[in-house]
Amino acid sequence: MSEQFSVHALRYAQSVGKRSSYFYGYHLSDQPDAEQHVDWYFWLLKSGNKTVLVDCGYDTDRAARKGRYVGTNPLELLSRMGVAAGDIDHVVISHAHYDHVGNIGLFPNAEFTLARSEFDWITGPYANRFPTCWVVEDEERTMIQNFARDGRFHFIDDRAEVLPGLMAWAVGGHTPGQMLVEIAATSGQVVLASDAAHFAEEYETDRPFSMFHNLEDLFAGYEQLRDLNGRTGTVVVPGHDPRVSRTFAEVEKDCFDLTSVIAPPVVHNNLERASR
Numbered sequence: 001m002s003e004q005f006s007v008h009a010l011r012y013a014q015s016v017g018k019r020s021s022y023f024y025g026y027h028l029s030d031q032p033d034a035e036q037h038v039d040w041y042f043w044l045l046k047s048g049n050k051t052v053l054v055d056c057g058y059d060t061d062r063a064a065r066k067g068r069y070v071g072t073n074p075l076e077l078l079s080r081m082g083v084a085a086g087d088i089d090h091v092v093i094s095h096a097h098y099d100h101v102g103n104i105g106l107f108p109n110a111e112f113t114l115a116r117s118e119f120d121w122i123t124g125p126y127a128n129r130f131p132t133c134w135v136v137e138d139e140e141r142t143m144i145q146n147f148a149r150d151g152r153f154h155f156i157d158d159r160a161e162v163l164p165g166l167m168a169w170a171v172g173g174h175t176p177g178q179m180l181v182e183i184a185a186t187s188g189q190v191v192l193a194s195d196a197a198h199f200a201e202e203y204e205t206d207r208p209f210s211m212f213h214n215l216e217d218l219f220a221g222y223e224q225l226r227d228l229n230g231r232t233g234t235v236v237v238p239g240h241d242p243r244v245s246r247t248f249a250e251v252e253k254d255c256f257d258l259t260s261v262i263a264p265p266v267v268h269n270n271l272e273r274a275s276r
């Protein structure tokens with residue numbers, strides 16, 4: 001039998017913005033503007049012999065310069081779960097935005113996995129154009145390049161088993177190499193959408209997120225997530241959705257057990273609403 005993992009979402013910040021700034025073409029819809037609550041997560045996976053992160057949150061200083069609320073230090077969240085920085089064996093980077101790679105320098109024993117198309121994008125000729133240069137930090141790109149030079153990076157061309165029980169594949173859309181991660185968990189399969197769907201509403205109603213690299217790929221990713229979500233025994237977890245904190249058991253402050261559903265979510269199921 002392949003490895004099974006415990007899977008926890010660790011919430012390191014919360015914020016509130018406007019729906020019109022989070023969804024593409026919102027002003028063309030018939031809905032009034034409203035508040036959109038946003039949670040900021042990274043994910044901790046543990047099997048019998050591996051401790052893995054999917055993403056690692058934003059660096060507090062660099063995020064503060066962007067006006068982002070500085071929440072709980074990721075290392076503090078890990079310590080609540082009994083994990084030290086040196087325990088992390090592997091970090092799967094879902095994509096290279098600052099709120100997902102900001103702390104990659106904190107884990108001295110970790111190897112990393114990233115989509116090759118993401119690496120090519122952040123090191124390519126247009127990476128210095130706005131808004132890419134705002135969401136991909138120079139210091140973080142340099143860290144990725146240095147760690148890659150040191151042989152600590154594994155690159156995924158399409159789809160790969162990162163570790164037994166842990167698959168990752170690129171769907172693009174949000175960024176060129178945005179990945180989904182599927183985990184054989186103790187409760188069944190858990191699919192971490194990360195920013196392939198910040199909010200469940202995106203794949204439930206085909207309402208596109210405001211920032212994307214390729215809109216067709218974004219919609220194709222939503223289709224994949226809908227299919228996965230409809231599969232028996234599989235749970236899809238969006239990347240920034242406050243719904244996560246209401247759906248799963250909070251086992252330590254801001255640490256949610258994604259194998260333990262306490263309240264099934266109220267699902268948006270009217271595809272027409274977003275597409276009119």
Ligand SMILES: [Zn+2]
Pocket residue numbers: 097099100195239240
């Ligand atoms: Zn994000």
